[in-house]
Amino acid sequence: APTPAAPPPDPRGEDFDISTLPANNGGIKNLFPPHWNKAWIAVAVALGLYIVWFLAYGMGARSQKPLPLPINTPAAPQSSTAAVPSTTVTVHVAGAVITPGVYSLPATARINDAINQAGGPTPDADTTNLNIADFVRDGAQIVVPTKAAPSTTTLPATAPQLPPTTNTTDTSTLSATPTATRSSTIDYFRAHPIDLNRASSFELQQLPGIGPSRARAIIDYRTANGLFRSVSDLDNVKGIGEKRMEVLKDLLVVR
Numbered sequence: 001a002p003t004p005a006a007p008p009p010d011p012r013g014e015d016f017d018i019s020t021l022p023a024n025n026g027g028i029k030n031l032f033p034p035h036w037n038k039a040w041i042a043v044a045v046a047l048g049l050y051i052v053w054f055l056a057y058g059m060g061a062r063s064q065k066p067l068p069l070p071i072n073t074p075a076a077p078q079s080s081t082a083a084v085p086s087t088t089v090t091v092h093v094a095g096a097v098i099t100p101g102v103y104s105l106p107a108t109a110r111i112n113d114a115i116n117q118a119g120g121p122t123p124d125a126d127t128t129n130l131n132i133a134d135f136v137r138d139g140a141q142i143v144v145p146t147k148a149a150p151s152t153t154t155l156p157a158t159a160p161q162l163p164p165t166t167n168t169t170d171t172s173t174l175s176a177t178p179t180a181t182r183s184s185t186i187d188y189f190r191a192h193p194i195d196l197n198r199a200s201s202f203e204l205q206q207l208p209g210i211g212p213s214r215a216r217a218i219i220d221y222r223t224a225n226g227l228f229r230s231v232s233d234l235d236n237v238k239g240i241g242e243k244r245m246e247v248l249k250d251l252l253v254v255r
Helices: 034-063 111-117 181-193 214-223 233-238 241-247
Strands: 087-097 101-106 143-144
Touching: 087 111, 101 111, 181 214, 214 233, 233 241
Parallel strands: 087 143
Antiparallel strands: 087 101
C-alpha cells in the first residue's frame, strides 16, 4: 500500500519554512484580487488622515479646560439709611413775639416765617433793625427787640435803647457797662451764650455794643484766621476794647 503523504508543516509552528510556499512571482500584491489592493490603500489613507486629525485637534481639545462661566452677583440693594439732607431747621424765637419758643421750619424759611410761627410780633415789637427777609439757620436764635423805652442813662441820644436786645449802633462812645435797659438781654445771653464760631452777623448784633460793622469784623477775622480757640481771642478783633470784652466774655462761648 502506498505511504500517505505527510501533512504540510503548520505555518504557525516553529518549523515553518517560507520556501514551502508556492512561488509568487508577483509579490504580495498578488495575494489578493486587484480591486482589493485599491480598497486597502484607500482605507490606509483614510485611517492615516484620521490619526493626524485626532492628534492635532482631538487631543488638543481634551487638554483645554472649559472656561468658568461668569457668576452674576446681584447688586447689593442701596441702604435705606443713607444720609438724606434735612429738609427742616430748628430755631429759637425769643423777644417781642406772641409765643416765644423753639420751632421747626422748612430749610428755605425766612426770619419773617419764624416770627409768624411764634405767633407774630407783639404790639411793642420793633423789627426795623431785623432783616426779616434773611434765611434762618439751623440752631439759630432770633430775638425780636421791643420799641425804644425812655432812658435815664447818659447814653447818646442817637443810640436807641432796644430792650431786651441791645443797641445795634456802632459808636465808640457806647458804654460797655450793663445798664438798666440792657440788663434783661445780658441776663438772657448769660444763660444762653452765643457760639462765637457759629454766630451769624444777625446773632452777633444782638450783643451789647456790637453793630453791623463790628459783627462783620468778627466774621472777617474768623474767616481769615480760622475758628476762635477761646473767647479771649475776640480781643484781637479790631474795635473790641478791654471794657467791651468785660461784658462780652460772659455772653459768648467757643465750641
